[in-house]
Amino acid sequence: MLAALGRFSYRHRWLVLITWSLLLLGAVAARTEYGGQFANDLTLSDTDSQAAYDTLRERFPDMSGDGMQVVIHSDDGVTSPEVRQPVQAAITKVRADRDVAAVQSPYGPGPRLVSTDSRTAIATVQFTERAKDIPEGAVEQVKESFDSIKAAGVQVDYGGPAVQTETGPSGNEVYGLIAAVIVLLIAFGSLFAMAVPIITALAALGVGLATIEVLTNWVTIGTSGPVVAAMIGLGVGIDYALLVVTRHREGLSLGQDPAESIETAMATAGRAVIVAGVTVIVAILSLYLIGVPFVSALGLASAITVATTLLAAVTLLPALLGVFGRHLDRLRVRRIGTTHTSDRQGWRLWARGVQRWRWLAALASIAVMVLLALPLTSLRLGTADGGSQPTDTTQRRAYDIVAEQFGPGWTGPLVVTAEYQSGMPSTETARAAGQLRQMLASAEGVTQVSPPRIDPVGDTAMLTVVPVGSPDDESTERLVHRLRDDVLPKAEGQPRTHVGGATATSIDLADKLDGRMGWFMLLVVGLAFVVLLVEFKALLVPLMAVVMNLLAVGAAYGPIVAVFQWGWWPADLIGAEPGPVESFAPVMLFAVLFGLSTDYAVFLLSRVHEEYRKTGDARRAIVDGIGATARVILAAASVMVVVFASFVLNDQRVVNLFGFGLATAIGVYALIAMLVLSPALLAILGRAAWWFPRRSRTAAGTRRRPQPAPDVTEAADQPRHSSAATVDRHSRIVITVTTPPGSPHHFQNDVEPHAQHRIVDGAEDGRHTFELSLAPPTHVTALHVTYKQEHRAAPDQALHAAEAPTPKRTFIVGITYATTMPASTDGPTRRSS
Numbered sequence: 148m149l150a151a152l153g154r155f156s157y158r159h160r161w162l163v164l165i166t167w168s169l170l171l172l173g174a175v176a177a178r179t180e181y182g183g184q185f186a187n188d189l190t191l192s193d194t195d196s197q198a199a200y201d202t203l204r205e206r207f208p209d210m211s212g213d214g215m216q217v218v219i220h221s222d223d224g225v226t227s228p229e230v231r232q233p234v235q236a237a238i239t240k241v242r243a244d245r246d247v248a249a250v251q252s253p254y255g256p257g258p259r260l261v262s263t264d265s266r267t268a269i270a271t272v273q274f275t276e277r278a279k280d281i282p283e284g285a286v287e288q289v290k291e292s293f294d295s296i297k298a299a300g301v302q303v304d305y306g307g308p309a310v311q312t313e314t315g316p317s318g319n320e321v322y323g324l325i326a327a328v329i330v331l332l333i334a335f336g337s338l339f340a341m342a343v344p345i346i347t348a349l350a351a352l353g354v355g356l357a358t359i360e361v362l363t364n365w366v367t368i369g370t371s372g373p374v375v376a377a378m379i380g381l382g383v384g385i386d387y388a389l390l391v392v393t394r395h396r397e398g399l400s401l402g403q404d405p406a407e408s409i410e411t412a413m414a415t416a417g418r419a420v421i422v423a424g425v426t427v428i429v430a431i432l433s434l435y436l437i438g439v440p441f442v443s444a445l446g447l448a449s450a451i452t453v454a455t456t457l458l459a460a461v462t463l464l465p466a467l468l469g470v471f472g473r474h475l476d477r478l479r480v481r482r483i484g485t486t487h488t489s490d491r492q493g494w495r496l497w498a499r500g501v502q503r504w505r506w507l508a509a510l511a512s513i514a515v516m517v518l519l520a521l522p523l524t525s526l527r528l529g530t531a532d533g534g535s536q537p538t539d540t541t542q543r544r545a546y547d548i549v550a551e552q553f554g555p556g557w558t559g560p561l562v563v564t565a566e567y568q569s570g571m572p573s574t575e576t577a578r579a580a581g582q583l584r585q586m587l588a589s590a591e592g593v594t595q596v597s598p599p600r601i602d603p604v605g606d607t608a609m610l611t612v613v614p615v616g617s618p619d620d621e622s623t624e625r626l627v628h629r630l631r632d633d634v635l636p637k638a639e640g641q642p643r644t645h646v647g648g649a650t651a652t653s654i655d656l657a658d659k660l661d662g663r664m665g666w667f668m669l670l671v672v673g674l675a676f677v678v679l680l681v682e683f684k685a686l687l688v689p690l691m692a693v694v695m696n697l698l699a700v701g702a703a704y705g706p707i708v709a710v711f712q713w714g715w716w717p718a719d720l721i722g723a724e725p726g727p728v729e730s731f732a733p734v735m736l737f738a739v740l741f742g743l744s745t746d747y748a749v750f751l752l753s754r755v756h757e758e759y760r761k762t763g764d765a766r767r768a769i770v771d772g773i774g775a776t777a778r779v780i781l782a783a784a785s786v787m788v789v790v791f792a793s794f795v796l797n798d799q800r801v802v803n804l805f806g807f808g809l810a811t812a813i814g815v816y817a818l819i820a821m822l823v824l825s826p827a828l829l830a831i832l833g834r835a836a837w838w839f840p841r842r843s844r845t846a847a848g849t850r851r852r853p854q855p856a857p858d859v860t861e862a863a864d865q866p867r868h869s870s871a872a873t874v875d876r877h878s879r880i881v882i883t884v885t886t887p888p889g890s891p892h893h894f895q896n897d898v899e900p901h902a903q904h905r906i907v908d909g910a911e912d913g914r915h916t917f918e919l920s921l922a923p924p925t926h927v928t929a930l931h932v933t934y935k936q937e938h939r940a941a942p943d944q945a946l947h948a949a950e951a952p953t954p955k956r957t958f959i960v961g962i963t964y965a966t967t968m969p970a971s972t973d974g975p976t977r978r979s980s
Contacts, residue, residue: 149421149461153413156465157406163466167459171350174357183363185370186279188440194655195631199647200277202564206602207609209248210562212274213649215286215309217293218267218545219253220552221301225268226254226261233296234270240292241272246285249273258597262552269549269557271307278309279367286310306533306545306558308649320377323793327385327786334389334782335396338478343392343467348384351459355380355452362451369441371801372448378794378806379739380452382787383427383746387420387460389786390750393779395468396475405472409465417461419749424457426678427742430671434738437663439656442731446738491774498773501826502766508827512819513698519815520701522708528661529727530653532618533558537722537798550617556594559618559650561627563587563610563635565599565642573605579640580608587612590634592626608642618650619726627654657730664734671741672697682749683756685837691828692748695820700740702819703812704733711804721795721803729801736805740812747784747821751776755829756837765834769826777822784817 156163191197204211219225219234231254242250253260253268260269272289274281286309296303324345331341359368359376394416398408431453434446468475501508533546534555549558565583567576580599587610588596597611612630616622627646635644672693679689707728709715714725755772759765791813794806829836 149417150410150414152461153409153417153465154406156462157409157469160466160469163462164470167350167463167466171353174354178357178360181364182357182360184283185363185368185372186281187369188279188367188444189649189652189656190277190279190440191652191655191659192438194652194659195645196647196651196655199562199564199645199651202566202607202645203562203609203647206564206566206604206607207600208275210273210609212248212276213278213281213308214274215272215289215305215307216545216549216558217270217272217289218304218306218548219270219296219301220267220304220548221299222266223300224265225301226265230296230299230301233299234268237292237296238270241289244285244288246275246282247272247289248275260553264552267548267552269553272309274309281309302544302548304541304545304548306542306549310542320381320790320793320797322796323790324381326789326793330782330785330789331385331389332480334778335392335476336479337476338480339471339475340392340396343464343471343475344385344388346467347388347459347464348381348456350463351384351455352377352380352452354459355455358455359448359451362447366444366447367440368444368448371799371805372445374794374797374799374802375445375735375805376448376452378791378802378809379449380456382790382809383424383453383743384456384459385786385790386746386783387424387456388464389783390416390420390779391460391464392468392475393782399473399475405469409468412468413461413465415753416750419746419753420460421457422678422682422749423742423746424453424460426675426745427453427739428457429674430738430742431735433667433670433674434734436670437660437667437734439659439731441656442660442735445731445735449739491778494777495770495774497777497822498770498826501823502769502830505827505830508823509831512824512827515819516698516702516815519703520698520705522705522713523701525712526704526708526733527621527712527727528657528730528733529619529624530656530730531724531726531800534617535619535724535726535800540798554594554613554615555617555620556614556623559614559623560648561612561614561630561646561651562648563612563630563644563646565608565610565635565638565644567606567608567640567642569606571606571640573601576606576608577601579638579642580610583608583635583638583642584610586634586638587630590626590630592616592622592629612646614650618653621727623650624654624657627651653730657727660730660734664737667734668737671738675741675745678745679748679752683752683837685756685839687832687836687838688752688756688829691825691832691836692745692752695748695816695824695828696741696744698824699744699812699816699820700737702815703736703740703808706811707732707804707808710807711800721807723800723803723807726800729804732801732804732808736808736812739809740816743787743809743813744816744820747780747817748825750783751780751821751825759837765836766830769829773822773826780817780821784813787813 200211219230221230224230225234235252235254238250238252241247250273251257251260251271253270260271261267270293274285276282290305293303293305328341328345331344332338335341356373356377359373362368391412395408395412398411399405403411428450431446431450435443437443471477533542534550536543536546538544546558563583565580567579577599580601584596584599587593592615593612594615595613599608599610601608614620614623614626616626627650630646631644635646638644675696676689676693679692680686683689710718710721711723712725712728714723718725751772754776755768758771758775759768762768762771788810791806791810795803795810797803797806
C-alpha cells in the first residue's frame with residue numbers, strides 16, 4: 148500500500164504539491180478567521196478541590212470564577228489621595244463589567260490588603276467564569292482600567308489564575324532549525340537532499356498548528372499546547388523525512404531509477420515511519436484514559452501535529468523526491484568528515500568491538516543510565532507558581548512584590564467551604580464557622596484566616612486560608628493534606644468540608660496523576676511490546692526494546708529532577724527556577740518518549756532482522772545492521788536533539804522542561820541504548836533473540852522444521868538471500884542463496900561468458916554461497932540484486948538454482964552493477980548479468 152501511495156505521489160507529483168499548497172493556505176486562512184484561544188482547564192472530577200468549586204458555584208456564585216490580583220506598588224506609598232482616588236475609580240469601572248462578579252478594594256470595606264509599610268496594595272478581581280471560560284478580551288479590559296493608575300506614578304502588575312499567557316514559539320526555535328539544517332547538510336552533503344525534509348516538516352507543522360487553533364473552539368487546550376505540539380511535530384517531521392530520504396538515496400546509488408527507488412523507500416523506511424508514528428499517536432492519545440482534560444488536551448494537540456507529519460511523509464515527501472529526481476544530490480557541498488563507505492566500515496568495526504566485549508558494554512551502558520536516573524527517587528510533582536515565570540513578565544513581578552510585602556502564601560490562598568445541616572439557623576452557622584476559623588488559624592503552616600462568609604441560605608460558610616509557604620512549596624502541600632485529614636474532620640457540627648482554590652487544584656492534579664501514572668506507563672509499555680512483537684515476530688527482541696526504553700526514560704527523568712527541582716546546572720543558564728516538576732510532565736513525556744524511542748528501535752532492529760533473515764548469521768546481521776543504520780540514527784537523533792534543545796530557550800517553564808527532557812532522552816537513547824546496549828544484548832542473545840514459538844505440523848502429526856521466513860519485499864516462496872551482495876577488491880561478487888533443505892541443486896551462469904563462478908559452500912540446510920568473478924577486473928561502484936521465481940526453466944537468465952526435477956522451478960538472481968573500467972573506458976558503465 149505504501150509503495151502504491153509512493154508511486155501515485157511520484158507520478159502525480161505536481162498535483163500533490165498543488166494540493167498541499169492549497170491545504171496549507173486553507174489551514175492558515177481558517178486559523179486567521181476561526182482560530183480560538185488557549186486556556187488551562189484544570190477541571191478535576193472526583194477531587195476535593197472540584198467539590199469546593201461546585202459548592203462555591205451553588206452557594207457563592209460571585210466567588211465561583213477564577214480571580215486576578217492587581218498589585219499596586221509605590222515607594223512613596225499607596226494610601227495617599229493621589230493614589231487612592233484613581234484606584235477607587237478603576238475599581239468602580241471594573242465592577243460595571245458584566246464578566247466580573249466582584250472586586251475587593253485594598254482599602255475596604257472588608258479585609259484591608261495594604262502592606263505594613265503602606266507601599267503595596269492588592270485589589271482582587273473575581274470573574275464570573277473559570278479561566279478557560281473567561282471571554283476573550285475580558286482580562287485585557289480589566290487591565291486597561293487599572294493601567295490608568297500608572298499616571299499617578301505607581302507600578303501596576305497582575306497575577307493569579309485568570310492571568311494566563313498564550314505561549315507560541317519564542318523565536319529562539321529558529322536556532323534549532325538552523326542547527327537541523329547543518330546536521331542534514333553534514334549527513335547528506337547536498338542542498339536539495341537537505342531541503343526536502345525541512346520543507347516536508349514545515350508544511351506539515353503549518354497545517355497541524357492551524358488545525359489545533361481552530362479546534363480550540365470546541366476543545367480547551369492549555370496555553371503550552373501549541374508550543375509543545377510544535378516542538379514534537381517539527382522534531383519528528385524532520386526525523387521521519389530523513390529516514391525515507393536516506394533509503395531513497397541508497398536506491399539511487401544502486402542504479403535504481405527514481406520511481407523504483409521511491410517505491411522501495413516507501414515500502415521499507417516508510418513502513419517503519421508509519422509504525423513509529425502510529426505508536427506515538429496511540430501512546431499520546433492514551434492520556435485520555437487518565438481522565439484529566441488538561442493533560443489529554445495537550446496530548447491531542449501533539450497527536451495532531453504527528454498525524455499531519457505522517458500524512459506529509461507518505462504524500463508530500465515522495466512528490467518532492469519525484470520533482471528533484473536524479474538531481475537530488477546535484478548541488479553538493481563540501482563534506483565534513485569521512486566518506487559514506489569508510490563511515491560504514493567504521494561502524495562495522497564498532498559493532499564487532501561491542502560484540503567482543505558484549506558483557507562489559509551491556510553492564511556499563513546500564514550502569515550509566517541507572518546513574519542518570521537516580522535523582523528520580525526524589526521526584527516531587529506539583530505546579531510551578533508565579534515565581535517560576537520569566538523575570539520580565541507581569542506575573543513574576545506581581546508574585547515577587549506580594550511575596551516580599553505580604554508573604555509567599557498570599558500568592559495562592561486556599562478556600563475552605565463548610566456545609567452544615569440543612570435548615571440550621573444562620574446565627575448557629577456563624578458561631579460554628581467562627582470556631583472553625585480558630586481551628587484553622589491554629590493549624591501548623593497557616594499564617595492567616597479570613598472571617599467566615601455565610602451564604603444567603605444560612606447553612607454554608609466560606610473561609611480564606613493563607614498558608615505560610617508559596618503555592619508550589621512542599622509545606623503547602625502538607626498543609627492541604629493535614630487540613631483534609633486531621634483538622635476539618637474535627638470541626639464542630641460535623642460539616643461537609645472541602646479545600647479548594649487554584650493551589651489546592653494543582654495539588655489534587657499532582658495526586659491524581661501520581662496515582663494513575665503506574666498503570667498508564669504499564670499500558671504504554673504493553674502497547675510498545677505488542678507493536679514490536681507484531682513487527683518482528685520474536686519474543687526477546689521486543690522485551691529487550693521496552694527495557695531499553697524504560698532505562699532511557701529514567702535517564703531523562705533524573706536530569707529533569709536535578710535541574711528543574713533541585714536547581715543544578717544548567718538551571719541558571721536556561722532560566723529554570725527550582726520547584727516541583729509539573730505534575731503532567733512525567734506521563735506526557737513518557738508517552739512521547741516511548742513512541743519516539745520505538746521509532747529508533749524499529750529502524751535499527753528492522754535492518755538487523757532483515758540481515759538475519761537473509762543470511763541466518765546473527766552475529767553478521769548485527770554488524771551489517773549497525774553499519775547500515777548507525778550513521779542515519781546519529782543524524783536523526785542529532786536533528787531531534789537540536790530542535791528540542793532550542794525550545795529550552797522558550798519563556799515558559801513547562802516548555803523548557805519538555806525541551807530539556809526530550810533532548811536528553813533522545814541523546815541518551817541514540818548514543819547509549821541504540822549504539823552500545825542494543826548490539827551488546829543482541830550479541831549476548833544470539834539467534835535466540837529472534838526466536839518465536841511456531842506450531843507447524845505435517846499431516847502425519849509429526850513436527851517439521853519451519854521454513855525460513857521470506858523477505859518482505861519478495862514472494863513468499865522465494866529463496867532467502869543476502870540483502871546486498873558483497874564486492875571485494877578482486878571484483879568478486881559473493882551471493883548467498885537459501886532454498887528448501889535436502890533438495891538437489893545445480894548452478895549455471897548463462898550471460899556472463901567472461902565471468903568465472905564457483906560454489907563456495909553448499910550446506911545441508913540449503914544455504915549455498917557462490918562467487919561471480921568479473922573479467923576483466925573492474926571497480927564496482929554500485930550493486931543491486933533482485934530475486935524472483937519462475938515455474939519454468941529459464942536458461943537465458945542469470946544464475947539458477949534448480950530444485951527437484953518435477954515440477955522444475957527456477958530461482959533467478961539478477962545482478963545490476965555500475966562499474967568503472969580502468970583501461971578500456973573513461974567513465975562509468977552499467978552492465979547486467
